[in-house]
């Protein structure tokens with residue numbers, strides 16, 4: 463049904479005690495009631511195809527994850543000051559997925575807490591304090607993680623770039639300074655140049671596909687050049703895998719693996735608990751040992767038995783259901799279909815990404831100028847057609863689609879047909 467729920471009273475109630483700084487999606491917000499796998503259901507029974515949410519990684523309310531949480535919740539939930547099997551077992555299973563020498567796990571409750579801890583650990587290990595960050599990067603909402611997030615500190619309402627932060631250009635091969643086959647190397651040289659007269663480097667932090675920056679994959683070969691430069695300066699390399707991790711990219715389990723590098727520190731979050739709030743820092747023994755010289759680390763909820771049971775179930779479901787392989791197969795098909803659409807619709811400037819981590823860059827025809835108005839129109843029209851997608855990037859003009867990994871080719875066809883029809887209608891009526 464195209465019937466729309468009247469959310470006016472829900473919105474008024476929310477606004478009474480919840481600050482509007484926590485913004486709500488859509489001109490006409492959705493009052494959600496339930497969800498299953500790649501579908502969400504509103505209060506009046508409408509079904510939405512979720513082509514957007516990356517946190518419910520193995521599918522909304524996946525029964526095996528729910529069951530694991532329920533069973534553990536009725537048996538034991540406590541903190542890491544006691545011994546229980548789930549903590550060691552989850553650490554073992556997680557590290558089976560990580561290359562050597564990554565060997566220690568610190569569990570926390572969010573990506574932000576993990577970023578914050580990663581920065582602290584890098585500073586403790588190196589005894590240095592400068593952070594090298596990418597333009598448009600985002601790593602979390604704590605003071606320490608905002609300090610390494612250009613997306614926040616450089617926002618018009620942000621507090622500006624901290625004095626210990628060195629910002630380097632986003633290695634973007636669509637809009638950036640370098641777009642050719644050697645772009646990765648050229649951007650790495652730009653970073654080397656930016657660091658030429660710098661000492662005191664604690665770490666470099668980056669995602670392999672910059673999510674908030676507009677789903678921008680780092681130029682090929684970039685990290686392979688950059689990591690040795692950072693290390694030669696005595697710094698550590700931090701990979702933020704909050705969005706790119708756990709098989710979403712299809713070809714690899716972790717984003718850094720697409721660049722053939724091994725970081726010193728990983729930041730994990732979002733998909734790790736399929737919606738249950740878990741995050742973690744994974745690091746080398748050497749980094750952990752340096753951190754151990756400082757004050758004791760404790761997190762009330764980090765690594766509790768329920769969180770570990772949930773995390774274990776997520777890893778099991780990814781393997782059992784072949785979800786990384788599905789991300790690869792369905793994501794490749796999705797990208798191909800988007801490339802066909804791009805041929806027909808000049809407002810699609812670029813389609814990019816890997817697996818089920820894709821961006822559609824909406825532009826004014828035959829330019830690379832961002833077209834925010836159309837991207838917002840698509841987002842809101844899709845909502846009316848019961849498909850969830852969202853937008854991001856510096857001008858909020860890149861459509862992001864990062865669905866649960868159980869997404870099917872049939873789901874892709876539905877998104878593609880809807881986008882095709884919508885753009886046809888828009889272009890027929892547009893005064894460009």
Ligand code: PMP
Nearest residue numbers: 572573574600601602704705731
């Ligand atoms: N890192 C990245 C790359 C993220 O996208 C996010 C969340 N958008 C975070 C860290 C912070 O995670 P959380 O919101 O769970 O604190």
